[in-house]
Amino acid sequence: MLEQFLVExxxxxxxDDRPKNRKLFDAQAHADLLAExxxxxxxxxxxxxxxxxxxxxxxxxxxxxxxxxxxxxKVKNPWRVSDGLDLVAELTVDAIPVxxxxxxxxxxxxxxxxxxxxxxxxxxxxxxQRLTVGHQTGVxxxxxxxxxxxxxDLIKTPKSRGCADSFxxxxxxxxxxxxxxxxxxxxxxxxxxxxxxxxxxxQQVMNPRSGRPQYRISPEGIAEFHxxxxxxxxxxxxxxxxRNTLRSVISTYKIxxxxxxxxxxxxxxxREDVARIVxxxxxxxx
Numbered sequence: 001m002l003e004q005f006l007v008e009x010x011x012x013x014x015x016d017d018r019p020k021n022r023k024l025f026d027a028q029a030h031a032d033l034l035a036e037x038x039x040x041x042x043x044x045x046x047x048x049x050x051x052x053x054x055x056x057x058x059x060x061x062x063x064x065x066x067x068x069x070x071x072x073x074k075v076k077n078p079w080r081v082s083d084g085l086d087l088v089a090e091l092t093v094d095a096i097p098v099x100x101x102x103x104x105x106x107x108x109x110x111x112x113x114x115x116x117x118x119x120x121x122x123x124x125x126x127x128x129q130r131l132t133v134g135h136q137t138g139v140x141x142x143x144x145x146x147x148x149x150x151x152x153d154l155i156k157t158p159k160s161r162g163c164a165d166s167f168x169x170x171x172x173x174x175x176x177x178x179x180x181x182x183x184x185x186x187x188x189x190x191x192x193x194x195x196x197x198x199x200x201x202x203q204q205v206m207n208p209r210s211g212r213p214q215y216r217i218s219p220e221g222i223a224e225f226h227x228x229x230x231x232x233x234x235x236x237x238x239x240x241x242x243r244n245t246l247r248s249v250i251s252t253y254k255i256x257x258x259x260x261x262x263x264x265x266x267x268x269x270x271r272e273d274v275a276r277i278v279x280x281x282x283x284x285x286x
Contacts, residue, residue, distance in 0.1 A: 010240030050084030061193010063119040098134035105146035176215035184233030190266040
């Protein structure tokens with residue numbers, strides 16, 4: 001199991017055919033990974049910890065709202081409990097008490113199935129404060145989270161041909177927030193700030209499903225981003241070095257995150273600033 005994590009982190013090569021007792025790595029540099037592995041749990045423990053049903057956990061994972069720590073199928077315990085607890089805490093911070101079984105309210109999964117609205121779309125509506133959140137008394141965790149049916153019914157769904165045409169017109173582009181998460185900028189505000197400041201090329205369109213403005217990035221815009229910037233996530237993928245190793249190197253060389261006019265864009269660095277120190281780190285085997 002440990003070897004699967006090390007391969008995924010780029011610490012051990014996928015085609016390394018040495019015996020296991022010859023596959024050495026720097027345990028100190030990867031201490032965080034080694035400490036985290038025993039804390040990961042399987043789907044049953046994850047569901048119990050966050051108070052979700054099996055179908056709810058599957059729906060959240062399929063929507064990309066909960067991402068396993070590892071994508072290796074052989075690993076039976078891929079989940080961070082903290083990810084599930086953080087999501088529940090985020091959604092219930094302003095939740096109002098609702099009597100269990102109140103017919104005016106429904107769970108997120110039931111709303112998803114009744115109206116064919118994506119789980120991510122429902123969660124975004126909550127984050128945008130377009131849906132009031134309730135929590136059923138006596139029902140712990142995620143399964144106790146409910147939303148008003150009448151409010152759900154007001155959310156537009158892509159049933160019309162015009163809406164389908166709109167999605168076709170957006171083909172090839174990706175939502176800015178989704179792209180941000182893929183490169184490690186999990187806070188949607190960071191990628192939006194980069195766009196508004198003119199550092200990332202994107203177009204603002206009307207989302208056919210939600211009827212709200214949305215930034216989307218074209219393949220050209222994505223290429224421009226990678227040409228100019230790196231994050232710990234993209235740098236790890238490019239170099240094969242673990243995030244913690246890269247973080248340590250960047251800290252040692254005192255490379256500051258990219259910022260203009262005092263704006264915080266998260267753990268984002270200029271490629272030209274990081275390229276040199278990564279090459280030096282490779283030569284010194286840091």
